Amino acid sequence: MDETDFWEIVDAAREGAEGDPVVTADLIVERLSDLDPESVTDFARHFEARFNRAYRWDLWGAAWVILDGASDDCFENFRCWLIAQGRHAFEGALHDPDALAELLPQDFDPEQDGEAEEVGYAAYDAYERLTGVELPELGFEEPPEEPEGSPVDFEDSGVLATAYPRLWARFRA
Secondary structure (H helix, E strand, O other): OHHHHEEEHHHHHHHHHHHOOHHHHHHHHHHOOOOOOOHHHHHHHHHHHHHOOOOOOHHHHHHEEEOOOHHHHHHHHHHHHHHHOOHHHHHHHHHOOHHHHHHHHOOOOOOOOOHHHHHHHHHHHHHHHOOOOOOOOOOOOOOOOOOEEEOOOOOOOHHHHOOOOOHHHOOOO
C-alpha cells in the first residue's frame, strides 16, 4: 500500500461517514478487513508516520485554540481526527496550522468535532479481525518526549491570538 492508497481509504471512509469520526473508523476497519494483513500493516505504518509528524507545538497550539484547551490525550485524539480529515487538510495544517480556520468545515463544532480516537485504532482492529492476533510492532522509534518545534504558552491568550489570528477570530472572538 502506498501513500495514495492510504489517503484514498481515509477519504472514502470520511465521505461515507459524513464526517462522523466513529463511523469513519468503522468504515476504515471494514475496508481494511477486505485486504491482506500486509496491506493493513502498511496502512498502520502510514497512519503512525503521519500521527508522529503532527506531534508539533504549533499544531498543538492550533488545537488548543480550536478546542478551547487540549490535554495530552486530547491532542493525540486531535491528530487522529486531523488525519481523518484527509490529505489536503492534514498537509495544509502542517504547512500552516492557522490555515485550519479555512480548512475546517463550516459546520465544525468544537464540542463534538476535533477528536477521533477510534480512527487511531482502525488498523489494529482490522488486523485482529483478519488474523486473530494483534498487529505486530511497526518498527517506529519511540516518539520524543516533547513535540517538535518551540513550545507555545497555551495559557497566554495574547500569545495564542497573535500566533493563530485566523483561528482566534473564528473560534475565540
